[in-house]
Amino acid sequence: MTCTPPPTARPLSGARVLATAARVLRQLSHDPRTVALMLLVPCVMIALLRYVFDAHPRTFDSVGASLLGIFPMITMFLVTSIATLRERTSGTLERLLAMPLSKADLLGGYALAFGALAVVQSALATALSVWLLDLDITGSPWLLLLVAVLDALLGTALGLFVSAFASSEFQAVQFMPAVLMPQLLLCGLFAPRDTMQPALEAVSAALPMSYAVDAMSEILTHTTPTPTFLRDILITTSFTLLTLTLTAPTLLTLTLTAPTLPRQTP
Amino acid sequence: MMNYGRDRPAPPPVTRTVPEQTAAVRARTLTVVRGHRTVLDRLDFDVPPGRVTGLLGPSGCGKTTLMRAVVGTQAKVTGTLDVLGRPAGHARLRPRIGYVTQSPAIYDDLTVRQNLDYFAAVLHPGRAARAERRESVRRAVGDVDLAPHADALAGNLSGGQRSRVSLAVALLGTPELLVLDEPTVGLAPVLRRDLWQLFHRLAADRGTTLLVSSHVMDEAERCHRLLLMREGRLLAAGTPGALRARTGAATVEEAFLHLVDEATPTERTPPTLAPRPPEPTP
Numbered sequence: 001m002t003c004t005p006p007p008t009a010r011p012l013s014g015a016r017v018l019a020t021a022a023r024v025l026r027q028l029s030h031d032p033r034t035v036a037l038m039l040l041v042p043c044v045m046i047a048l049l050r051y052v053f054d055a056h057p058r059t060f061d062s063v064g065a066s067l068l069g070i071f072p073m074i075t076m077f078l079v080t081s082i083a084t085l086r087e088r089t090s091g092t093l094e095r096l097l098a099m100p101l102s103k104a105d106l107l108g109g110y111a112l113a114f115g116a117l118a119v120v121q122s123a124l125a126t127a128l129s130v131w132l133l134d135l136d137i138t139g140s141p142w143l144l145l146l147v148a149v150l151d152a153l154l155g156t157a158l159g160l161f162v163s164a165f166a167s168s169e170f171q172a173v174q175f176m177p178a179v180l181m182p183q184l185l186l187c188g189l190f191a192p193r194d195t196m197q198p199a200l201e202a203v204s205a206a207l208p209m210s211y212a213v214d215a216m217s218e219i220l221t222h223t224t225p226t227p228t229f230l231r232d233i234l235i236t237t238s239f240t241l242l243t244l245t246l247t248a249p250t251l252l253t254l255t256l257t258a259p260t261l262p263r264q265t266p
Numbered sequence: 267m268m269n270y271g272r273d274r275p276a277p278p279p280v281t282r283t284v285p286e287q288t289a290a291v292r293a294r295t296l297t298v299v300r301g302h303r304t305v306l307d308r309l310d311f312d313v314p315p316g317r318v319t320g321l322l323g324p325s326g327c328g329k330t331t332l333m334r335a336v337v338g339t340q341a342k343v344t345g346t347l348d349v350l351g352r353p354a355g356h357a358r359l360r361p362r363i364g365y366v367t368q369s370p371a372i373y374d375d376l377t378v379r380q381n382l383d384y385f386a387a388v389l390h391p392g393r394a395a396r397a398e399r400r401e402s403v404r405r406a407v408g409d410v411d412l413a414p415h416a417d418a419l420a421g422n423l424s425g426g427q428r429s430r431v432s433l434a435v436a437l438l439g440t441p442e443l444l445v446l447d448e449p450t451v452g453l454a455p456v457l458r459r460d461l462w463q464l465f466h467r468l469a470a471d472r473g474t475t476l477l478v479s480s481h482v483m484d485e486a487e488r489c490h491r492l493l494l495m496r497e498g499r500l501l502a503a504g505t506p507g508a509l510r511a512r513t514g515a516a517t518v519e520e521a522f523l524h525l526v527d528e529a530t531p532t533e534r535t536p537p538t539l540a541p542r543p544p545e546p547t548p
Contacts, residue, residue: 013391015387015391015392015393016387016388016391019384019387019388019391020384020388022384023373023376023380023384023387026376026380026384027373027375027376030375030376030419031375090371090372090373090374091367091369091370091371092371092372092373094339094371095371095385095435096388098337098360098365099360099361099385099388099389099439100361100388100389101388
């Protein structure tokens with residue numbers, strides 16, 4: 001199956017990205033329950049954690065900071081994979097790609113909309129943790145927020161990616177434990193990564209969530225951004241961009257089964 | 267393509283009188299094979315520009331496959347198929363063709379207006395085009411008669427209303443060729459009549475070529491030209507009047523049945539046996 005490239009390269013169009021982001025947010029605005037769940041569940045979880053570790057405030061500091069990075073990733077992963085799946089199955093994706101909308105416009109629009117939502121979600125959870133739950137961090141809460149947003153974008157990218165392989169909502173939801181649980185176990189939240197079995201330690205070094213969590217603990221223990229912190233956020237961002245690049249081709253091949261006709265015989 | 271949003275002037279009359287030379291769609295030995303089944307079997311036909319061409323036949327006869335071939339989303343197509351002067355599926359054709367699938371491709375969790383606003387913003391992005399967008403959305407909502415429901419969530423509308431939203435989206439781009447798969451299925455008689463009037467207005471005022479499928483034979487009389495299909499083959503093509511005259515039938519439905527009877531004796535052997543003869547072995 002071949003695919004003729006568009007006659008003129010369709011570059012990223014700012015106005016179309018904004019229009020797509022506005023549309024995604026408008027769809028969410030008709031679903032206030034989802035928005036409420038997205039924003040409140042992380043806050044409730046972090047509050048719960050605070051009182052689980054009531055006698056060990058130091059443990060709450062390290063686990064809490066890590067979770068501030070993990071929550072947005074999980075939420076955005078789920079929301080994005082379901083939203084993209086719906087776009088595929090409703091036929092709107094096929095319709096959009098037949099219009100002058102590039103795949104980059106569409107992915108950018110989703111990333112922007114969910115990224116904005118992630119900012120709100122992370123800001124709420126971070127503010128609650130730092131001001132009300134006495135999460136004691138050495139670095140700036142703004143850096144905490146920055147990492148949370150980068151993690152949310154990573155979750156969005158992973159969600160877009162797996163939705164290409166899901167043909168139903170059931171499958172899309174099952175990708176969450178398949179893709180995120182191993183990362184959660186290996187990211188250093190339960191045991192420091194350098195104390196793991198060496199093979200597992202090597203695997204964890206290849207998973208993006210490890211760097212997200214590592215960046216959070218750097219902020220926890222250092223007043224200013226360290227080189228390790230910069231490396232961590234660079235790697236997280238690179239993973240996001242790599243995943244988005246891998247996702248773009250799957251958008252077209254799985255929807256327009258045959259964009260062109262084979263060679264015509266007279 | 268820079269041709270969105272403007273009302274295209276009606277084509278010069280010369281294209282109406284010699285449709286053969288500038289057919290909007292021209293098919294020669296068009297064949298589609300899916301697995302071991304031949305879905306479309308060596309079809310030859312022309313769709314004249316600026317006219318309403320009806321594609322009629324029972325469910326499962328290959329109408330949707332033919333339409334997908336014309337818009338370029340069908341795999342395994344052989345033969346010649348030219349659309350608006352280019353091979354079907356050419357990337358440059360995409361913005362010039364509006365395709366409305368049988369199931370509406372719209373966002374159920376947006377209102378009618380929000381759906382159209384978004385698709386309009388994809389077609390004409392930017393602040394500068396805001397007035398133009400508002401006008402084209404207003405016109406599309408009016409075209410499909412959904413103004414009273416413009417602020418209702420698409421998911422709360424009836425099936426017929428949702429398919430009209432889908433049609434309105436296709437009208438936003440002012441396409442030269444509009445391919446509509448069963449657009450009137452499940453609609454009340456008054457709406458069906460209104461929709462057919464809209465199709466004729468589009469053809470007459472905007473010079474749009476329409477290819478409309480239906481399995482309801484009484485809609486055939488509303489088309490300028492007909493393509494009658496059965497089991498992947500083209501039974502007949504021509505104006506409704508010509509088809510009636512050729513078969514001596516009073517309606518297109520009778521003409522269709524007559525043509526089916528004419529074609530069957532060669533397929534079913536022997537014709538004198540029981541009413542349900544065994545399926546012919548390939």
